[in-house]
Amino acid sequence: MGVIAEKRVGDLVLPPDVWIVTACNPAGVAANGFELEPPMANRLWHGRWEVDSDIWDQGMIGGLRFGEPSFPRLPTHWKTDYEQSSGVRRGR
Secondary structure (H helix, E strand, C coil), X not given: CHHHHHCEECCEECXXXXXXXXXXXXXXXXXXXXXXXXXXXXXXXXXXXXXXXHHHHHHHHCCCCCCCCCCCCCCCCHHHXXXXXXXXXXXX
């Protein structure tokens, strides 16, 4: 949990601007799946990534050629809103 909670890997401390990204399948569909422990789950954003199975099938059949993914766009003011709601202050 040191990587997520403290941005530390062994003796290496990651810079403050490093983002930690994780991914996993729901426990009910993952091989040997289990729920995350509450202290870990509490530190993560939980979202769903929907995959169009027809596009995935065609990509697999077509030699791993997939179309460009689409990602949701954050509003332009997301960082200011986050900083205000969380009490985070920008470094000066």
